[in-house]
Amino acid sequence: MSVVTRFxxxxxxxxxxxxARTALFNWLYARGRGGKFLLRIEDTDRARSTPEAxxxxxxxxxxxxxxxDGEVVSQFDRAPRHAEVAQxxxxxxxxxxxxxxxxxxxxxxxxxxxxxxxxLFQSPWRDADPSSYPDAPYVIRLKTASxxxxxxxxxxxxxxxxxNDQLDDMILLRSDGTPVxxxxxxxxxxxxxxxHVIRGDDHLNNxxxxxxxxxxxxxxxxxxxxxxxxxxxxxxxxxKRHGALGVDEYQxxxxxxxxxxxxxxxLGWSHGDDEFFTDAQAQDWFDLSGIGKSPARFDFKKLENLxxxxxxxxxxxxxxxxxxxxxxxxxxxxxxxxxxxxxxxxMYCLKERAKTFPELLEKARFILTDTPVVPDEKxxxxxxxxxxxxxxxxxxxxxxxSWSREELEAATAAFADAQGTKFGKLAGPLRxxxxxxxxxxxxxxxxxxxxKEETIRRIEHAxxxxxx
Ligand code: GLU
Numbered sequence: 001m002s003v004v005t006r007f008x009x010x011x012x013x014x015x016x017x018x019x020a021r022t023a024l025f026n027w028l029y030a031r032g033r034g035g036k037f038l039l040r041i042e043d044t045d046r047a048r049s050t051p052e053a054x055x056x057x058x059x060x061x062x063x064x065x066x067x068x069d070g071e072v073v074s075q076f077d078r079a080p081r082h083a084e085v086a087q088x089x090x091x092x093x094x095x096x097x098x099x100x101x102x103x104x105x106x107x108x109x110x111x112x113x114x115x116x117x118x119x120l121f122q123s124p125w126r127d128a129d130p131s132s133y134p135d136a137p138y139v140i141r142l143k144t145a146s147x148x149x150x151x152x153x154x155x156x157x158x159x160x161x162x163x164n165d166q167l168d169d170m171i172l173l174r175s176d177g178t179p180v181x182x183x184x185x186x187x188x189x190x191x192x193x194x195x196h197v198i199r200g201d202d203h204l205n206n207x208x209x210x211x212x213x214x215x216x217x218x219x220x221x222x223x224x225x226x227x228x229x230x231x232x233x234x235x236x237x238x239x240k241r242h243g244a245l246g247v248d249e250y251q252x253x254x255x256x257x258x259x260x261x262x263x264x265x266x267l268g269w270s271h272g273d274d275e276f277f278t279d280a281q282a283q284d285w286f287d288l289s290g291i292g293k294s295p296a297r298f299d300f301k302k303l304e305n306l307x308x309x310x311x312x313x314x315x316x317x318x319x320x321x322x323x324x325x326x327x328x329x330x331x332x333x334x335x336x337x338x339x340x341x342x343x344x345x346x347m348y349c350l351k352e353r354a355k356t357f358p359e360l361l362e363k364a365r366f367i368l369t370d371t372p373v374v375p376d377e378k379x380x381x382x383x384x385x386x387x388x389x390x391x392x393x394x395x396x397x398x399x400x401x402s403w404s405r406e407e408l409e410a411a412t413a414a415f416a417d418a419q420g421t422k423f424g425k426l427a428g429p430l431r432x433x434x435x436x437x438x439x440x441x442x443x444x445x446x447x448x449x450x451x452k453e454e455t456i457r458r459i460e461h462a463x464x465x466x467x468x
Contacts, residue, residue, distance in 0.1 A: 003035025004195045007061075007068070008075075008185070010042045011053035014246030015060030017298070018200060018230050018238070021264045025227065025286070026198050027066045028265065032283035038192055039068035043076045044181050060247040063325075065257050065279075073192065075184050082179030085187045085217065086140045086172040094216035095172055097130075097138040098123045120168040140173040142212055150208045155225040155288040157201065162208040170209055182206060186213040194222050198288070201226035225288045227268055231295040242298055252330050254357030256322055258314065259307030266306075268296035275302075276309045308355035316347035326357045342367035346449040349441045366435035366446050371454075372461045379432035383462055387429035390419060392463040394426065395456060403452045408444050433462035 005026035009019050030037035041057070043049040061068070089095035100108075100123055109119045123141060145164045152160040172183045179187075185206070189197060197207075204226045214221045232242030250260055262277060270292065271277070271285040311319065320343055327334060335343065343350070346367055354360035361368065375383060394415050401411040416423045431440045434455065440446060447455045 001195060003030050003033045004038065004193045005030045005035065005198060006038040006040055006189070006192060006194050007066075008040045008042050008188075008199070009057050010045065010048070011050060011057060012045070012048040013053055013056075014248060015057045016244060016246055017250075017264070018244075019057075020060060020064060020066075020247045020260075021230065021267055022199055022227065023061060023066050024064070024261060024264050025225075025269065025291070026196075027068075028282055028286035029196060029198060029288070030069075032286050035195075036069040037066070038070060038073065038194070040073040040075060040188055040192065042181070042184070043074055044079070044179070044184055046076070049076075056246065056248065063251050063257055064247060064261060073188065075188060078184070078188060078191075079179055081191065082184045082187050083173055083177060085213075086179060086183060089142065089172065089213075089216055090140055092216070093143070095140050095142050096123075096126055096128075096169075097133065098125045098141045098169075098171075099134055099136050099138045100125065118165075120166070123169055126169060137175040139171045139175050141169040142172055142216060144169050144212050150211050152204070152207050152211065152224055154204070154207075155223060156228070156291045156293060157204060157226050158293075160204065160208075167209060167212065170212075172213075182209055183213060186210045186217075186219075189222060190214070190217070190219045196223045196225065196288075198225040198227065201228050223288075225291065227291055228293060228295040230267055231297050233297050233299050235295075235297065238298055244298075248329070251326070254326055254330075254359075255303065255307045256310050256314065256319075256357070259303070259310035262306045262310060263303045266296075266302070267298065268292055276306060304355040308353065311351050311354050311357075311360065314351065316344060316351070319347060319351060320344055323357050323360065339368050342449060346441075346445070349445040349449070363441055365437055366440055367449065369436060371458070372465070373433070373436040373458055375432045375436040375462075376438075378438040379436050382428035382432040382438065388463050390421075390426065391429050391433060391459050393419070395459055395463070398447075398452070398456060398459070401452075403448065405444050405448060408447055412443075429462070430459070433459045 007023040007026050009015065009023075027037045029035070039061070041054050043054070058072070086095060090097070100121075105121050108121055112119045126141075126143060144167045148164050150162045150164055150167065152162070154160055170182060171180055173179055207224055207226065211221060230238050232238050238244040247260070251257075258279070261279060262282070265277075265282050265286070266275065269286065269290050271290055274281075274285070277285070314322075320340065323343070324335060343364060346364060350360050350363050354363060394412070397411045397415050398408070401407045412423055412426060416426055427443055428438065430443045431438060434440070434443070434446045434450065450458070
């Protein structure tokens with residue numbers, strides 16, 4: 001069987017972290033099996049759906065690299081098809097017209113409550129003779145089996161059994177002829193050939209009702225996998241403080257998409273003790289049996305840790321492209337050609353131990369800074385007159401060095417020796433001169449990335465400029 005999964009968000013807001021994880025699980029499951037991953041926008045609720053939300057969801061998926069197959073399906077556009085299925089169920093006798101008014105339904109409920117009976121509405125029209133139908137508005141209801149049980153063999157939750165007498169005859173088509181959401185989901189999943197429904201466990205109850213439509217139509221039921229929600233680190237429902245943000249916020253915080261994918265995959269799914277993995281590994285390993293039954297806890301520390309590893313492992317050119325996209329979404333100045341060249345040359349050392357792009361860019365300050373370099377307060381302290389004197393004396397040794405790491409290390413070590421000092425004493429003033437900062441990448445990395453001419457220019461500037 002070839003696998004077809006789907007992500008079916010309602011476009012009522014941004015793509016939040018839970019939705020992104022659902023999309024990722026579906027994507028991993030399909031991609032790892034040579035299947036298809038489809039995208040359906042569930043925009044039937046016209047009052048709450050907005051084109052902006054749809055755009056935000058598409059953008060979020062795009063950033064996360066979760067590409068879908070085929071066209072994006074709009075559920076609203078398929079309303080005529082949903083109504084057609086409701087009519088087919090009616091024609092089969094699996095559904096019926098119900099003329100009960102809202103007043104009659106609440107009167108039924110009141111009475112049931114008084115007598116301590118179930119308040120689930122039982123329509124008097126369920127078995128009525130069509131010759132008794134009034135000329136009045138009606139809804140179409142599904143004729144749910146009144147005895148027996150509905151069994152959901154869920155790949156995560158296990159076997160879930162619901163007594164059919166706990167399910168009412170749900171409305172399929174409203175009196176204005178519009179389909180209800182529950183019908184739309186089933187018809188769409190069937191028509192799109194969805195084989196596996198992987199979604200939040202807040203939809204588990206819906207599955208029981210949806211099963212009724214599948215069986216009435218004689219359609220194959222998909223494999224169900226209802227995944228537990230995400231909680232905060234304290235075990236409570238995920239709140240904004242915990243990271244219940246739109247994925248665009250994570251992009252703006254400068255997390256790399258690969259790290260985000262890795263982290264989201266680990267939120268509720270595991271493969272042995274593996275924490276850090278590539279997309280190829282995740283696709284290869286991902287399986288429904290690895291999804292846990294209890295809610296995963298969102299943990300920024302773990303996210304950052306994985307992001308750091310992904311930055312370090314990324315290819316330089318890809319990283320540079322992602323950094324440029326990051327600068328774009330955060331509305332920072334785009335890179336100049338010189339800055340881009342500098343970053344490309346320095347990436348090998350910048351990507352070590354940076355957990356986010358802002359951290360990486362802070363390390364890259366020696367490349368991105370305007371020249372002449374203006375030291376910050378801490379760096380300024382390292383440029384006292386004595387240190388400037390030492391830097392001045394070092395300059396000719398650098399002039400004569402060929403620009404390789406070994407030679408630079410040897411030249412500065414010999415110089416420090418001759419001065420009766422340690423290289424450590426030179427490092428502070430050099431950092432200040434080259435980057436204007438007290439914390440920087442290694443002095444030799446900076447020298448190599450900047451090149452001889454620029455390195456000496458910066459040192460000379462630091463030597464001759466007045467301290468404040
Ligand atoms: N549209 C639903 C939601 O955003 C998902 C429905 C489904 O996956 O079946 O929660």
